[in-house]
Amino acid sequence: MALKQGVKQLVETANARITTLPVADARALLGDPGVVFVDIRDVRELEREGMVPGAFHAPRGMLEFWVDPDSPYFKPVFGEQRRFVLYCQSGWRSALATATLQDMGLADVAHVAGGFHAWKDAGGEVAPRPSRA
């Protein structure tokens, strides 16, 4: 079956209209109280590899429902006037998720180029997943 769009095209289209932060720029934001790092990977990935210290874990499958204040699953962190910096493993899922949150109207949302892999390769800070990340 021929798809109308494959993942490569979806990611490219998303990347063309969202903010992508190089790892160095993202690392410079770590600890900034106006910034929330959002880890959208599966919990198993966090347990296996750790995460950006202090990141908020919002699995991609729930993301839209946690962001929408009209959803029963809304998480108040997404109602704060802060910058949201999403990351996944390699920057593909986060590109799609960032585009979606932008479409939903989140004012300041970006993602990390190359995801957690690139973050770690650059010597980025890594913390174990807290028991309730």
Ligand SMILES: O=S(=O)([O-])[S-]
């Ligand atoms: O997390 S991912 O970029 O490999 S889809």
